[in-house]
Amino acid sequence: MSAKTILMNEQLVQYLRKNSVREPEVLIELREETQKLPNSGMQISPEQGQLMSMLVKLVSARKIVEIGTFTGYSSTVMALAMPKEGKLIAFDISEEYTRTARIFWKKAGVDQQIKLVLGNAKESLKNFLQAGEQESIDLAFIDADKTSYIEYYECCLQLIRPGGLILVDNVLWGGQVADVSSQNKDTEALRVFNSKLSDDQRVDLCMVPIGDGLTIARKR
Ligand code: CA
Numbered sequence: 091m092s093a094k095t096i097l098m099n100e101q102l103v104q105y106l107r108k109n110s111v112r113e114p115e116v117l118i119e120l121r122e123e124t125q126k127l128p129n130s131g132m133q134i135s136p137e138q139g140q141l142m143s144m145l146v147k148l149v150s151a152r153k154i155v156e157i158g159t160f161t162g163y164s165s166t167v168m169a170l171a172m173p174k175e176g177k178l179i180a181f182d183i184s185e186e187y188t189r190t191a192r193i194f195w196k197k198a199g200v201d202q203q204i205k206l207v208l209g210n211a212k213e214s215l216k217n218f219l220q221a222g223e224q225e226s227i228d229l230a231f232i233d234a235d236k237t238s239y240i241e242y243y244e245c246c247l248q249l250i251r252p253g254g255l256i257l258v259d260n261v262l263w264g265g266q267v268a269d270v271s272s273q274n275k276d277t278e279a280l281r282v283f284n285s286k287l288s289d290d291q292r293v294d295l296c297m298v299p300i301g302d303g304l305t306i307a308r309k310r
């Protein structure tokens with residue numbers, strides 16, 4: 091019994107994965123494919139993917155927005171958790187990485203459910219809002235450039251319906267957010283973001299120490 095969160099080591103992570111993670115074959119393959127890339131650390135962990143899949147089901151999400159798609163692990167796992175009529179709009183800047191995502195969306199049979207919007211996500215989100223999408227989204231996942239998190243979050247808060255969720259990745263940033271000696275601009279941006287959310291009465295809040303830290307904000 092403990093009032094503290096358990097510290098995970100490699101052995102315990104393997105145990106947790108073996109005893110709870112149900113990762114579809116297509117996602118195992120995508121993870122292996124992504125490992126070959128120089129930025130493979132940008133991919134979420136399978137246990138985080140499973141938590142996100144659970145959250146999609148818990149809020150009965152039918153319309154999801156993702157900011158930062160990379161090679162498509164999170165979009166695939168979330169699309170698979172929705173019924174066939176569900177839609178996911180994926181915003182990303184990289185044609186190169188999302189090429190892998192497109193291949194795996196097809197393999198997973200979710201390509202018809204996902205719409206990829208390439209380009210500057212801030213502009214794309216503004217266009218999306220202007221098109222009248224306020225409060226039309228059930229769940230948003232933010233996992234792109236850290237210095238823009240506040241702007242993405244504010245846009246998502248307008249897009250999400252009351253009771254909908256905003257998930258934000260990398261909020262613990264490898265532990266650097268709590269390390270005063272770390273002062274690079276991404277770490278500083280995440281500190282400002284985390285501090286802002288802790289006082290934000292527009293949402294219910296929970297920062298989960300899974301993967302690199304996942305914040306769950308529920309719009310009130
Ligand atoms: Ca991430």
